[in-house]
Amino acid sequence: MEKNNYQKASNWILTSKYTVVFTGAGISVESGIPPFRGENGLWSKYNPIFLETNYFRAHPKKSWELIKEIFYDFFGQAKPNESHRILAKWEKNKLIQTIITQNIDNLHHEAGSKNILEFHGTAQTLSCIDCNMQYCSKKFLNSLPPHCSDCGGLLKPDFVFFSEPIPTIVHQDSITNAKIADLFILVGTTGEIMPASMIPYVAKENGAKFIEINVNPSKYTKSITDIFLQGKATDVFMKLDKKILSKKEEN
Missing domain, CATH: 3.40.50.1220 (TPP-binding domain)
Known part of the structure; x- marks a missing residue:
């Protein structure tokens, strides 16, 4: 080397x-x-449980508040x-x-x-966990948690959560x-x-x-x-x- x-x-x-x-x-x-891991990583400030699928389904509002804060409000300012x-x-x-x-x-x-x-995956789109309908994330983050216009199901960002393939x-x-x-x-x-x-x-x-x-x-x-x-x-x-x-x- x-x-x-x-x-x-x-x-x-x-x-x-x-x-x-x-x-x-x-x-x-x-x-x-910032990186996710390490001394100044995001997981030193936040408990990553909100990106566990089961927790997200059980506590969609809590999860979405952190998801919006980190991946849209904070990351969204980056160039x-x-x-x-x-x-x-x-x-x-x-x-x-x-x-x-x-x-x-x-x-x-x-x-x-x-x-x-x-x-x-990407934070730019969201998908319904019930019918798989996909949406642009920017239009759906005014009310949390966001729901599908088609079937009313919970919307999830199209990036991989922990334990997801x-x-x-x-x-x-x-x-x-x-x-x-x-x-x-x-x-x-x-x-x-x-x-x-x-x-x-x-x-x-x-x-x-x-x-x-x-x-x-x-x-x-x-x-x-x-x-x-x-x-x-x-x-x-x-x-x-x-x-x-x-x-x-x-x-």
Whole structure:
């Protein structure tokens, strides 16, 4: 494992045929969204029981008050940072093909990325737990808990709660992309959240090279990472982007 080899990392990005970027909470920290775990994580301030399916069904108003406060009022103020914007630019320039994100903050979309697999779902839509009718979240959060206009059932955000399975289609699409990637870029992920944490290993088994961008080493750093670029995501992406631009100008 090499450390801070920007020259080699930029070469890999420029010459890769199929690059997948795998993002975790760390990419959004500089947008003002804290991670869930750790000393300053959300779960040090809130009891996450409100995201348990049984608790949500039994106490919908209590759950929804916290869901709205955290995922809509607080997260809703966040804007994409330079990392998100550079990834969107790289996708447009065909330097990356897919983003698999564990985040539900919608910042990749807002930055302009198109080919995004939201592994844990999205806060942008709500679905009825009785009839599965889907709605845009913005229109339904004035009265809590929100209910389905069609059948009156309770509406739930379309992100994965604790103990819920990952939606089959996004799980399978993530595995498919991991299998065909020749370059895999890990950004701001600890490698601790199952089953998302298994996706990079699928890429490794199929011969992908690994660049990791992280403030601190993760579970991947010593096991599958080839180049570890240590630092804040925005700093690292700006350095990488500068290298890539200068290499393009040379050619």
